[in-house]
Amino acid sequence: MSERQDGLKESDFTVGRSRMNRLMHRVSELPSRLRLAGQGAWRGKERGLAVIAGVFLASLVITTVLAYGVGLSQLFFEESLKSEPIDAKIEYARTPIENVSGWSNNTTTMVEVCDELRNEFSQFNDCTLVLGRQGIHSGGLFNFDFVVAQPLEMRAITDDANPLWSNVSFDYPEAEDAGPPISDQRAIRFYGPEAFDGELAERYRPSIIAGSGEWPSPENMTEKRGVILPSTIASEAQASVGDVLETLTFAYVVDESTIFEGTVTDDNCAGEVTVENNEMMYCRVWMTVENLTVMGIYEPWPFGNPTLPFNPIFSTWDVLTEPQRGVLMDNDHMYLGLTIDRSALPTSSTAAAAEWLEALGKDVQDGTYTDEEVELYYTDIISGTITFLNIFLGLIQIFDYIIMIPIVVLSISVLIYGLVLSLEQRRREVSIHRVIGADGQSLQGMVLLELFVMSSVAWLAGYLLAMFSVPIVLSAVGFMEFRTGDFDVNPTLSVGSTIFTALTTLGLALLFGRSRARQFIELEIEEGVRKTTQAAEPKRWLHWLAFLFGMLAVVDTWLEARGNGDGIVSNFFLEGLIS
Template identity: 60%
Template sequence: MSEEKEDFDPFATYVVPKVGILERWRRRVRDAPENIRLASQSAWRGRERGLAVVAGVFLASLVITTVFSYGIGLSQIFFDESLDGEPIDAKVEFKKAPVEGASGWTNSTSVMQDVCGELMAEYDDQLADCTVIFGRQGIHSAGFFNEDFLYAQPLEMRSVVDNENPYWINTTFEYPELREAGPPISNYRSIRFMGPEAFNGEFAKRYGENIIQGQGEWPSPENMSDQRGVILPSNIASQAKADVGDVLDEITFVYVIDSEFFDTGGVDLVQDCPGIASASENGKIYCRMPMTITNMTVLGIYQPWDLGNPTLGPNPIFTTWTVLTEQQSATLMEKDHIYLGLAVDRSQLPTSSTADASDWLDRLKVSIMDNNYTDSEVELFYTDIVGGTITFLDIFLAFIQIFDYIIMIPIVVMSLAVLVYGLILSLEQRRKEISIHRVIGADERLRGGFV
């Protein structure tokens, strides 16, 4: 023992043998439980800095992720809700307004039904239903922000006569909500004459879902035609105290025969109009003629849907065009009050994003417009109602996201400030620990591990 003490030289330099890679890993594994314990104790003792770091990272990432997810989720929810409104997904009309002697159109409802048949045969995997409808005039141009979209008029309701029900006398068909919910097209409730195809298949399913329980039904084509049926929105039925089974002696509506701007012939039109001339908020003077259908039976009352896409007159009075005489049908066709209502197969519509759905609808639109139909060479113009709704949603959501980003910026800045504060606390704590270990003799490698 004394010899070992004599051999020890405290001032001598000793070389530490080099440790291999395997040995270093073995030591790390061996020391891991103890290091984890010490790290946990250190974090607990300095938990305020640990919480600050975690809170800063968490808040910053949470805010950014939430804003982006919120925008995508809101878009999808609005899109799904929009599909619960108007059952018609596309308004397909003549490519050009009907002109006597011109090609590309027809004045026969049978030919238009054949066009529907060709569309359903050619696009059977994309379309779910098609029907011929008398209603709003042709738009003949794309987009909601062009003037032609404002000028095309629906068939406006004017009066109902029921000799057994005097409440119809005071029932108004003005629809002021239209002025508040969309562009200045018409301020009157419309009437829509549906083809037989609308009373079976996909259209019957969609419209039938809105019929109020115990208030009739969405009838079959045979019942609708045989009983000269009419289906009322609940707010109109409530005003008139009308019930299912009531017989309406007369229903009068008006259609447009001519229109002019006030400063380019509007005054002359007012003087020469054989019917009713009136000014519209869209800047035009319209000359309208009345048309009457008789002996109609109320077969159902439906719950109106929320106002949305303005392409078609919302929440109209429904009936069938089989109640019209051949002369009445021909007149409405010549005045461009006819179109095809299409129902796309919504199960085929991409739901991953509104952009994918819009692309799918655009391809269908272009394909349908590229062809002519039947031996009459009917040319079509496709107004995409669902795609238009997506456009409105994208514009609306853009404003929402801008507002979200404005809110997000100060929150992210505050989160980053908390993060920086936590890092400063952490560095200060580490600096103290390094100083302490330097005093107690820790080597350079151990002190570097604290950093």
């Protein structure tokens, strides 16, 4: 084979290249092609502005909705941690049964379990023995055992110097309305000394109303046989700090059965038989403690996770005798209240926090504690809160997506319009390229590469603007009014979400661009160089359809404003989509 005079090789031509060489050639030429496409897009930026606007708007909206969901979950998650100071409820692994190992009704033993947990797990920074709600002994917020376990319910308080206590009601129907049907009575918790010194005390102390006492030290709480009241109860009785309560009576559960079984009766119950909304019957026995002093009055916190009773009365288990404590523990009214070092808790997403907490709970349950080999069940309150948050945020996200859909459709319409406009302006250019020998595939690649460069810049600009604006949107407290919160919200999207936004916006741009470009490239040369083109018939049906949808939304909103129930459309999803 004779050597070419121009120094070129056969492999320098497309016809003579192998498939691998063609691929390598394309990769090596990609930077220069991108540079030329960028220069072409810049020179023709006027015709590409509509394309950029469409991709930018779609990227901005999709990224904002996804990042808003992430930021909202972070914000709600961190805010929800303030509602209940206790992060974990650790109880007996099984319901206590006499002469069965794995549990203890000795408070000293259970305090030692607390100490072992803190020493073995650095994630815990406080622990106290609590006499209160019964053990659940199973996971999940939506199982039957969750509503069966009962708190210690308040019955009466007497104060010889304050007769108003006789009229105070401890009914608490709001608690049942805010969660599953567990109990509609005000609860009481008896805390160990650790709850009045350390992390638990730091978390409870801010809820004490200024000028209404304090969250006392362990010594003061024990010495004065203290009790801490929610402000709703204190105001109803007109009680104040320093009042001495002669008696405080509460009820604990000694037996239970379903309504259908009906095994709990007045004949075999030494106390009162109560029938609850959870379809259970309970035998409750009253217990009374005497000579208590009001040490503080606290502001009730918002309803949150129902694992522990909402806004109870607090006291110390030092007001109970050891036999009384043993009776409560025999009937499963015992748990360990622990706090987690929240600085170690992942807050990047609720999913990461849930995985971290699940691993911690599994490690706790795998061991036995003290010489009595106490077995424990870990009920994670934070994970339960995450479950409720995911349900709540899911409903919010539905409306976000309803809002996102028409805006994205509008963005695609702007994109298609800009693309058609851009190609119309290049009609003569495409025809001239075809005259000098360019094939359709090369011309289509040139157009799509230029479109890719413009779309990539628009997508990146929309993505960055959305990530910058979401924290500002989350700080909104009114119309054009913003206030920085206590939490550092960092709504970072995952790699998968980022790829999704890129594929959605860039993919749609290239998909529509490919089909439109093919139509123009297939035009006859004579038609391409003509200065006049045949105008397309307007889609009047689309205009009328949009008008009818708009009028439907107007009428529906007007009817609702006039007090006509749900208006024309009662389904919330369809109503949100139309409106």
